[in-house]
Amino acid sequence: MNDSQIIDLYFQRDEQAIVETDSKYGNFCAYISGNILNNKQDVEECVNDTYLRTWNSIPPTVPNSLKAYLGRIVRNISLNHFKANHTQKRYASQADLVYEEFAAILPSRDMLEDLVDSMQLREAIVTWLDALSDIQRAVFVGRYWYFDSIQIIAEKMDCSPARIKMILHRLRKQLKSYLETEGYYL
Amino acid sequence: MNAMQLLLSLTDIPDEYILSYCSKTAQHKHRSHAKKALGTAAVVILIVSVVMLNQSRTHLEDNYRIGICHNEPDLDMLDAAYNNRLLLDNLDWSQYGTYESWLYCKTEEMVSNPINWRTLLIFATNAQSRLQVFTIFNDEDISDWKVSMVFRNGNTKTVEINGIQVEIAEWKETPNYQYWHYAIFKYQGVIYDIRIQSNDPEQIMNFLNELIE
Numbered sequence: 001m002n003d004s005q006i007i008d009l010y011f012q013r014d015e016q017a018i019v020e021t022d023s024k025y026g027n028f029c030a031y032i033s034g035n036i037l038n039n040k041q042d043v044e045e046c047v048n049d050t051y052l053r054t055w056n057s058i059p060p061t062v063p064n065s066l067k068a069y070l071g072r073i074v075r076n077i078s079l080n081h082f083k084a085n086h087t088q089k090r091y092a093s094q095a096d097l098v099y100e101e102f103a104a105i106l107p108s109r110d111m112l113e114d115l116v117d118s119m120q121l122r123e124a125i126v127t128w129l130d131a132l133s134d135i136q137r138a139v140f141v142g143r144y145w146y147f148d149s150i151q152i153i154a155e156k157m158d159c160s161p162a163r164i165k166m167i168l169h170r171l172r173k174q175l176k177s178y179l180e181t182e183g184y185y186l
Numbered sequence: 187m188n189a190m191q192l193l194l195s196l197t198d199i200p201d202e203y204i205l206s207y208c209s210k211t212a213q214h215k216h217r218s219h220a221k222k223a224l225g226t227a228a229v230v231i232l233i234v235s236v237v238m239l240n241q242s243r244t245h246l247e248d249n250y251r252i253g254i255c256h257n258e259p260d261l262d263m264l265d266a267a268y269n270n271r272l273l274l275d276n277l278d279w280s281q282y283g284t285y286e287s288w289l290y291c292k293t294e295e296m297v298s299n300p301i302n303w304r305t306l307l308i309f310a311t312n313a314q315s316r317l318q319v320f321t322i323f324n325d326e327d328i329s330d331w332k333v334s335m336v337f338r339n340g341n342t343k344t345v346e347i348n349g350i351q352v353e354i355a356e357w358k359e360t361p362n363y364q365y366w367h368y369a370i371f372k373y374q375g376v377i378y379d380i381r382i383q384s385n386d387p388e389q390i391m392n393f394l395n396e397l398i399e
Contacts, residue, residue, distance in 0.1 A: 028208075067208075068201035076197050083190050102189035121195045129199060134206075141207045145196050156207075 003066040010058040017058075018051050025067055029074040035147035036078040037085075038093030046081055050074040075145070094147040101168070102144070105176040121184065128178050132171070139167045 001020050009017035029050055033043040050073045063069035082095050129137055135157070142153040143164075150168075154161040 065201040065205060068204045071204055072197050076194065079190070079194055079197075099189050099193065102192050106189055106192065118191075118195060121191070122198050125192075125195055126199055129203060137203060138207050141199070141203050144193065145199065145204060146207060 003063075006066060007058060007062060010055065018055060021051060021054065021066070021070065025070050028067060029070055032071055032146060033074050033078040036075070036082050036093060036095040038095075042081055043078075046074055046078045049077050053077070094149055098144060098147050101172060105172050124179070124182050124184070128175060136167060136171060139164055140171050143168055 001024070006017055006020045006024070009020060026047065029047045030043055033046045033050075034040075037043050037046065050070060053073050054070060061069075079095070082093070082099075129140070132140065139153055139157065142148045142156065143150075148156075150161045150164050154164045157164065
């Protein structure tokens with residue numbers, strides 16, 4: 001069943017929509033969530049929450065890409081779940097490593113989190129991503145969107161893990177410099 | 187802003203960026219698995235000159251001083267060089283000296299400390315000006331070139347590295363100095379001319395032979 005047909009089921013409030021979504025994208029959602037949470041029960045919970053949220057949002061939303069739409073939802077849910085558990089160090093996952101990689105390029109804060117306009121930040125990130133080469137963007141997305149391991153990214157890109165590490169190292173530095181220029185932190 | 191906020195902000199990147207990674211297939215040729223030089227004591231002294239398409243090859247008469255940095259722990263310096271082509275003005279050349287002394291110094295150093303060839307910074311200057319040419323070879327540009335571009339004394343051959351046709355030419359001599367015309371290739375519209383220069387080509391050859399299968 002193609003995406004348009006699945007979306008039609010959502011519009012018809014036919015619960016077969018969830019079945020079809022799970023059939024087509026269940027593994028995809030579990031993959032993303034698993035990279036972040038690394039705990040089977042939590043992953044299942046997040047994937048189910050994803051379906052619920054999708055059910056509640058379509059309609060009126062008509063995603064251009066159902067896959068990307070689901071990926072975003074499960075990523076967000078899983079990250080918030082991770083956020084709640086991170087300080088307790090309940091389990092290790094790629095997200096822990098990714099989190100630390102980003103934390104290393106951001107200044108440490110002892111006070112309350114700075115409030116940053118999310119929409120502006122998102123636009124700034126997209127502008128920055130737009131300027132990257134295809135390879136750089138793919139590596140960045142693979143690591144910081146999908147939370148894939150260095151090894152997995154290297155296999156997908158058919159290059160060495162060392163090269164991936166170097167690319168990511170440079171991209172983090174570039175991103176830091178860019179965010180500083182844009183005034184997102186000092 | 188903290189790391190979590192940054193990670194969350196990535197959620198809403200365009201669909202095409204999210205989906206293109208999913209469909210990523212190998213875009214690069216499979217890396218050459220010629221004999222790996224990593225961990226072996228190999229010294230390659232390289233003089234790199236950038237020959238623009240409309241320039242004559244007068245650089246052949248210059249005497250080059252060279253230096254080589256390899257990546258970790260010099261990542262910051264490499265990145266600075268990569269982003270700022272005026273880096274040479276900020277470098278302390280005394281730590282490298284001339285290529286002759288560098289060669290012998292680095293030889294011993296490299297025997298005991300295996301070089302990490304993942305990233306090379308190669309820069310050169312001639313006797314007249316501080317900065318002649320330089321370029322940076324890293325995995326983003328030419329993967330494993332240092333292994334694939336195996337030198338053959340007196341031979342010529344063409345190898346392909348990441349789609350780049352690399353011609354390895356033969357030994358040449360000039361009255362002033364001896365050099366191997368090592369490789370010429372064109373990458374992103376610029377012709378790169380890589381050479382090995384030494385007053386002791388036998389020693390260079392000995393080290394390079396370690397790279398040969």
